Amino acid sequence: MSLINNLDHPVSHDVDLRAMLDPSATAEVSRIMQICNACRYCEGFCAVFPAMERRRLFAEGDVSYLANLCHNCGACYHACQYAPPHEFAVNVPVAMAAARASSYAAYAWPGPLAGLFHRNGMIVSVVMAIGLAVTVGLMLAMIAPELFWGVHIGAGAFYKVMPHKIMAAIPIGITAFAMAAMVMGWRRYWRHTGAVWGGWRSLFDAISAVVALRHLGGETAAGWRGGAGCHTSDDRSSNARRIYHQLTMYGFLLCFASTSVGTLYHYAFGWEAPYGLLSLPVILGTVGGVILCVGTAGLFIEKRRMHPAVSYNNAGGMDYAFIAILFLVSFTGLVLLALRSTSFMGLTLAIHLGFVYSFFLIMPYSKFVHGLYRFAALIASGSETRRSR
Ligand code: SF4
Numbered sequence: 001m002s003l004i005n006n007l008d009h010p011v012s013h014d015v016d017l018r019a020m021l022d023p024s025a026t027a028e029v030s031r032i033m034q035i036c037n038a039c040r041y042c043e044g045f046c047a048v049f050p051a052m053e054r055r056r057l058f059a060e061g062d063v064s065y066l067a068n069l070c071h072n073c074g075a076c077y078h079a080c081q082y083a084p085p086h087e088f089a090v091n092v093p094v095a096m097a098a099a100r101a102s103s104y105a106a107y108a109w110p111g112p113l114a115g116l117f118h119r120n121g122m123i124v125s126v127v128m129a130i131g132l133a134v135t136v137g138l139m140l141a142m143i144a145p146e147l148f149w150g151v152h153i154g155a156g157a158f159y160k161v162m163p164h165k166i167m168a169a170i171p172i173g174i175t176a177f178a179m180a181a182m183v184m185g186w187r188r189y190w191r192h193t194g195a196v197w198g199g200w201r202s203l204f205d206a207i208s209a210v211v212a213l214r215h216l217g218g219e220t221a222a223g224w225r226g227g228a229g230c231h232t233s234d235d236r237s238s239n240a241r242r243i244y245h246q247l248t249m250y251g252f253l254l255c256f257a258s259t260s261v262g263t264l265y266h267y268a269f270g271w272e273a274p275y276g277l278l279s280l281p282v283i284l285g286t287v288g289g290v291i292l293c294v295g296t297a298g299l300f301i302e303k304r305r306m307h308p309a310v311s312y313n314n315a316g317g318m319d320y321a322f323i324a325i326l327f328l329v330s331f332t333g334l335v336l337l338a339l340r341s342t343s344f345m346g347l348t349l350a351i352h353l354g355f356v357y358s359f360f361l362i363m364p365y366s367k368f369v370h371g372l373y374r375f376a377a378l379i380a381s382g383s384e385t386r387r388s389r
């Protein structure tokens with residue numbers, strides 16, 4: 001049976017979500033998608049339009065799916081003959097961005113924490129301030145000031161200012177909670193959108209799209225696999241957003257790899273940090289940190305350069321807050337590397353750990369979930385495409 005027939009009716013998924021999608025955002029996407037479905041001029045622009053064409057009506061789950069499939073490149077707005085000032089006022093990127101922001105809160109787990117998305121910028125700032133204060137305070141309470149301000153060199157130097165058990169126990173607890181929250185959010189998204197599993201090929205397709213960030217290449221005459229990029233405020237196309245996204249993603253993964261190798265060294269071989277400048281954890285962390293700093297700074301600039309007509313500024317500062325905390329995590333890690341043999345090691349370690357702990361704490365309630373839901377949307381899109389052939 002054709003999948004197209006299956007999707008002729010709106011998908012209604014019975015999921016107990018405390019915070020549903022914003023009804024006005026859902027209604028606007030639904031209205032616009034019905035216009036687009038009649039027009040179909042943009043069908044080669046991105047994965048959203050083929051997915052839209054498999055549906056005739058757009059229930060909340062469908063809206064959430066399409067919104068997370070859109071990456072806000074702006075191409076369809078600039079091509080649209082029904083964009084404002086036309087009375088149809090079609091603005092797909094902004095409608096999708098509003099629904100997407102609303103979906104983050106809808107799938108948040110536990111439900112009462114969904115409100116953290118609404119004033120995300122302010123919440124992240126408060127969490128960062130508390131994280132810093134607690135970490136610096138904890139160190140000062142645990143050790144004498146002369147140790148905090150002392151010069152410590154060689155294996156185990158970091159643990160002179162904060163015992164390893166405490167340094168490891170805090171992130172293990174925070175990360176376990178963050179992972180549980182994100183798994184639950186993913187599960188809610190998957191069920192609510194009625195995503196279908198199309199087999200391992202769909203998963204590999206989604207992974208390859210993420211690895212190359214293929215969709216951010218924008219549209220070409222031949223389709224959306226690698227083109228001119230996203231639209232900027234001066235109404236040109238640029239691949240800068242894709243490049244900075246890639247730097248951010250790979251920088252983050254290298255930093256994660258650095259921490260993982262360091263953990264392996266510690267527990268498997270008994271080698272204590274800090275490690276030498278040419279050791280694997282330091283090389284991975286340094287390269288990753290620099291790339292992450294460049295990527296997040298670039299994303300900030302690109303966000304400012306976005307065309308105002310396709311820029312959605314009602315997400316509680318979520319984008320900027322996420323970029324800022326990622327930048328601060330990587331930047332303070334590099335500062336720690338530079339100052340680890342000086343009397344500022346205790347202070348820079350406390351500040352770096354404060355940002356790291358804050359980052360993991362807010363991860364399930366920040367723009368980080370965009371990566372999860374987008375990945376799920378890409379799997380579902382690949383599955384639909386295969387099943388409808
Ligand atoms: S965005 Fe505009 S031009 Fe593109 S499919 Fe929709 S209505 Fe048509």
Ligand code: SF4
Pocket residue numbers: 045046047048049069070071072073074075076077092093096
């Ligand atoms: S803004 Fe870009 S990704 Fe989103 S629907 Fe339009 S063309 Fe597709």
